[in-house]
Amino acid sequence: MNWNDLRFFLAVSRSGSLSEAARQIGTSPSRVSRRIEALEAALGIPLFLRSPDGYRLTDQGAEFVPRAEQVETAALSLSGKAAFCAGIAGRVRLATAENLATRLLAPALPGFLQAHPNLTLELVTGVRSLDLARYDADLALRLVRPTSAETRIRKLGHMAxxxxxxxxxxxxxxxxxxxxxxxxxxxxxxxxxxxxxxxxxxxxxxxxxxxxxxxxxxxxxxxxxxxxxxxxxxxxxxxxxGQDIWLAINKDVAASARIRAVADFVVDVVTRNALQLAPGPTASPAGAAATPHPA
Incomplete structure (x- = not known):
């Protein structure tokens, strides 16, 4: 039994679907099915009841979930701590709203990426709040105050x-x-x-x-x-x-140089555009775009 098989198991247990689990992991449904079967064979118990409507946990499968999650938490923690030594290079996953990504951050990104050529920024947009504690993202720029105890949060401004x-x-x-x-x-x-x-x-x-x-x-x-x-x-x-603008960072990677670089960039962009984000009662002249300054 290995961690990858547990990862497939947890994805199916949470989604109830081979295809959705495969989409989340980035593989094929047939591979997910094979790994689930291999895990069941290794454990000697049936983990799921299969039906045309999807996959449902058996009693044994439900009892196994907490153990698998303990292994997941340990593996993710080790992965996060390994990021400390990587420097300003590698991939950083930033979750944010579509409008903040395209209208606020995007104009400032050329200068930031030029300053950090070895960094890859993955922008994950949408309304759904991702779970930073499970490393769905490294940090998030959100319009709702984050509540997870596993994150460091900071209010950056207001969007009127x-x-x-x-x-x-x-x-x-x-x-x-x-x-x-x-x-x-x-x-x-x-x-x-x-x-x-x-x-x-x-x-x-x-x-x-x-x-x-x-x-x-x-x-x-x-x-x-x-x-x-x-x-x-x-x-x-x-x-x-109106909504307040919040930055949340996973505590396990907050000291990473690359995470810190992206966080500083986000803070700078929001701070420099505070007046465009929350202007006074009189409309600013048309065309006075909220053009973010490079970090």
Whole structure:
């Protein structure tokens, strides 16, 4: 029995699916199936009940999960500690929201990468918060305060939002967030306005472009809306839609030179763009983009 087989086992136990486990690990479903079978043979017990609906843990499999997780925790800790000596080289995985990655960090990345040619930055974007304790990412730039005891956190700033419409249009209806995004502050803010809803979408990029096209009103982050010459801000800052910006770093790798370099870069970019992220009540001139400065 080896650690890789336990890794396959835990992936299937958490996802209930060979294909999803294979996607997470970066291999084929057939290989996952073979490793699960090899582990069951080595242990002499059935770990899963197979059905057309997926994989479900047997009683023996459920009892084995805590032991496998103990091995996983030890292996990940050793992996993290080995990163201390790597220097400013290798791969760093940064989890963040799509808008922060593309609109805030991306313009500043050329200078940073030029200064660190041996570093590879992996940007993992999305709304779902990854588990830094399980090394889903090394650090995260998030709009929700991290709560894990295994991370070091720091508040970097605030992201304000306002209502935007196209400069040559005045549509009455809003674009609203779809139900699965209803817990976002911006979604709650739009709902509280009790205004007519013309379009529902789960994509910030879609909200942005729909407003720019003149189809709807949209509540957008100010550093995006103020920077677009196709848009104009109406009214003041929508306070209830704003969110604080947080940096979280896995404690096990926080002292790594490459992690520290990326963290310093992120802090610098957010700090330098504080006024674009959280401007005053008056809209900044269109086209005054939130252009991050190189770290």
């Amino acid at each position: 939002c306002a209502v935007y419409i196209a400069v040559d249009a005045d549509p009455p209806g809003f674009v609203c967030w779809s139900a699965e995004m209803g817990d976002l502050p911006v979604a709650r803010a739009v709902t509280a306005m009790k205004s007519p809803v013309a379009i529902v979408s789960n994509s910030l990029a879609a909200h942005h472009e729909l407003a720019a096209a003149g189809a709807v009103r949209a509540v957008l982050p100010c550093f995006i809306g103020d920077a677009d010459p196709r848009l104009r801000r109406i009214g003041g800052i929508v306070e209830s839609a």
